[in-house]
Amino acid sequence: MxxxxxxxxxxxxxxxxxxxxxxxxxxxxxxxxxxxxxxxxxxxxxxxxxxxxxxxxNLWRRKHAQGTQIFAKLAREELAAAKKEQRDVNIPPLYVRLATNLLAPEHSTEFCNSDLLTESGRKEYYQRLVDAYPIVFTSKVKPEYHERALASIREDIEASQYGHDIVIAVAIEKAYGPVEATRYLLAMASGLTTRNGLFS
The missing domain is CATH 1.10.287 (Helix Hairpins)
Structure with a gap:
């Protein structure tokens, strides 16, 4: 089934x-x-x-669940291969494989040829979402705290480390639009996608 x-x-x-x-x-x-x-x-x-x-x-949950499960499977395969070949685990290529599995062919090619595979590119992508859709982060915040809320999320982005979340975020944007990708960013910052939160 x-x-x-x-x-x-x-x-x-x-x-x-x-x-x-x-x-x-x-x-x-x-x-x-x-x-x-x-x-x-x-x-x-x-x-x-x-x-x-x-x-x-929350439409982002669908791609998040799908992407997380695919990445977990790829990680298990890489761990087994590294153990068999007696080498260190190589995580970065898994992001490309995840993009191939999660994105449509044209979007996968676009992603793999972009700077989103770099730390700076990932952070710039998230910062652009914050700049374009600040209402996602301030809708439940009093007006006098809007700037503080946006500054906080920007700081969290800069402090975060590269991970497979960027592939999932792009998949969400392609499937449901940039606003939903921004909601996914908020969910990660709020700790709704992992036990401790991506940016904790």
Missing amino acids: NLAPWHLGFHWQLAIFSLACGIASYYYPEGWIHWLVYVLFVITAVYMLTKFRLYKQ
């Missing part, structure tokens, strides 16, 4: 598990088994609905 998590926000295995719990609770109408599977059914159902709602509201 080819139902990737970035289509709905959750893995199809979880949907099957939730369905199985629902069926089990029907066939065991009494006793502790009924309540156990019923509680599991409710928890997984609420989780799936929440994830689906987030994915419908």
